[in-house]
Amino acid sequence: MIRILFISALLLLVLDARENPFFPTGGEKDIPISSNENRSKEPLKRATIALPAQARILQKVTLEYKNLDGTVENKSIELDNSVDWHLPVFVSQNYSEISKTAQLEDKHDKNEVKQKDSAYxxxxxxxxxxxxxxxxxxxxxxxxxxxxxxxxxxxxxxxxxxxxxxxxxxxxxxxxxxxxxxxxxxxxxxxxxxxxxxxxxxxxxxxxxxxxxxxxxx
Known part of the structure; x- marks a missing residue:
């Protein structure tokens, strides 16, 4: 009986149990935590950015966004295009807005050509x-x-x-x-x-x- 009690006590001392079973052990990788917070926002339709009068070349467009886990990152696209500062720059995820913007750009381009070809x-x-x-x-x-x-x-x-x-x-x-x-x-x-x-x-x-x-x- 004494031997059984001694072996049981020894096993309790060497047992590597976690204090909180809901957290990973040291050998496991951290698991990204996704927030369950309600972050519903109005869907993006179209945002407008007005350029200053001295703007001539658009070199880069950078979007900063928030991930599901609350972290903030950004993504950029490199450009090297001339711009007309009289016209705004649009950011849109709405296909009808994109189509409307394309029509406006096409109309502007045609007006420019017409203006160049017209008499002074x-x-x-x-x-x-x-x-x-x-x-x-x-x-x-x-x-x-x-x-x-x-x-x-x-x-x-x-x-x-x-x-x-x-x-x-x-x-x-x-x-x-x-x-x-x-x-x-x-x-x-x-x-x-x-x-x-x-x-x-x-x-x-x-x-x-x-x-x-x-x-x-x-």
């Missing part, structure tokens, strides 16, 4: 000078010589000084639906100044053409 529209005109616009192009029709041209900010505007010894009458023309939204012309000693205010941030190229000069925004 006169936005300002005085004696010996006419300004005509088409999309991001501004044609300066004149025989007067450009002395200098430069860009100013706040607001963004192109300044053009043209040589002329006779007085030019002051002139102001506004069209807020145009990229070239305001034209101001003022007289100076030996030249007159044309200021073209833009609807956002741009750089530009200026070149001589047969009937004057051509400005291309970029």
């Amino acid at each position: 529209k006169t936005i300002a005109s005085i004696k010996d000078l006419s300004l005509l616009s088409s999309g991001k192009s501004l044609k300066i029709v004149t025989t007067d010589e450009i002395l200098r041209n430069f860009l100013l900010v706040h607001p963004h505007r192109i300044v053009i000084d043209l040589k002329k010894n006779e007085e030019v009458k002051s002139y102001v023309k506004k069209d807020f639906q145009n990229i070239f939204k305001e034209v101001r012309i003022g007289n100076h000693d030996g030249y007159y100044r044309v200021v073209v205010e833009l609807d956002g941030y741009y750089r530009y190229d200026l070149k001589k053409v047969s009937d004057g000069y051509l400005i291309e925004l970029k």
Whole structure:
């Protein structure tokens, strides 16, 4: 009897029992715990991101999301595409919204092509000078010589000084639906100044053409 009690006590001492059987032993791998918390949210239809006026190239899109276990991760897609900052960027999981967005993009592309192919529209005109616009192009029709041209900010505007010894009458023309939204012309000693205010941030190229000069925004 004493021997049986001694063996039983010895077995109790060497027995490797877990204090809490609901947790894994040291040799087992941790099991990810998934929360049962109710995290129901409204389904994503469409989110809109407006780009700043100086945006020109979209390089990367990153989405940050929450997993079932509550951890937060992100996934990115590398891009290298030019963008028009006038248009928003959409995030959508709704097929009808995607189709609608594709239609809008197609309409915008067609409008751009149509605008490029269309004749220039006169936005300002005085004696010996006419300004005509088409999309991001501004044609300066004149025989007067450009002395200098430069860009100013706040607001963004192109300044053009043209040589002329006779007085030019002051002139102001506004069209807020145009990229070239305001034209101001003022007289100076030996030249007159044309200021073209833009609807956002741009750089530009200026070149001589047969009937004057051509400005291309970029």
